[in-house]
Amino acid sequence: MILELADIHIQPGRQAEFDAAIHRGVTEIIARAEGFLGWSVHKGVEDPHRYVLQIRWRSLDDHVEGFRKSADFTRWRELVGPFFARPPHVEHFNLLGAADA
Amino acid sequence: MILELADIHIQPGRQAEFDAAIHRGVTEIIARAEGFLGWSVHKGVEDPHRYVLQIRWRSLDDHVEGFRKSADFTRWRELVGPFFARPPHVEHFNLLGAADA
Numbered sequence A, B: 001m002i003l004e005l006a007d008i009h010i011q012p013g014r015q016a017e018f019d020a021a022i023h024r025g026v027t028e029i030i031a032r033a034e035g036f037l038g039w040s041v042h043k044g045v046e047d048p049h050r051y052v053l054q055i056r057w058r059s060l061d062d063h064v065e066g067f068r069k070s071a072d073f074t075r076w077r078e079l080v081g082p083f084f085a086r087p088p089h090v091e092h093f094n095l096l097g098a099a100d101a
Helices: A015-028 A060-069 A071-083 B015-028 B060-069 B071-083
Strands: A002-009 A036-044 A050-057 A089-100 B002-009 B036-044 B050-057 B089-100
Touching (some): A015 A036, A015 A050, A015 B089, A050 A060, A089 B015, B015 B036, B015 B050, B015 B071, B050 B060, B060 B071
Antiparallel strands (some): A002 A089, A036 A050, A089 B036, B002 B089
16 A cells, blocks of 8 residues: 655645645546545645645556546646645655554 | 644654654643644654654644643653654644545
8 A cells, every 4th residue: 555645835825726626626636547446635734825635555557657647647737736725746655654542 | 623743754664663652642641631632653664764643633722732741751752852853744634634545
């Protein structure tokens, strides 16, 4: 399992529109990609224009070689890209540990 | 529920020691804080010195007014602080949405 973490900054005043666009983009486009395992989106408290999108992939290739090179990636960016204040910063991570209280 | 996201960069070559220290710090110190709901730690693929610590708190105050002002916060920073390359960047987030595949 690989975690994709995308740090997103959107244009001022467009939160409500972006909330709907990112939810639709993840559930209708990214969720049908090969190797997609789950998602979360969080909105900043200190910075209301900052969003953190987290996607769990079966492997790094499912994201980088699969989804990113698919027509669905273009559809995804067409949906959410117009809200970005700058290109998102995306990195990948391996799980070290996790638990609920 | 509030998500604390801490972006951590550690000193080169100390990953194995830090893996053990952060696991111990979260499970033995942070986990006993009032309002602690769960945790995860991920390690960078592109940057092996980057770690993302995520803590779910019942409220912002449980983290900022409770844990951060407790003696346990000092214990936590004594355990993990010596590995940091620079002070971690910490922000808080509200959940917009999440689901498993």
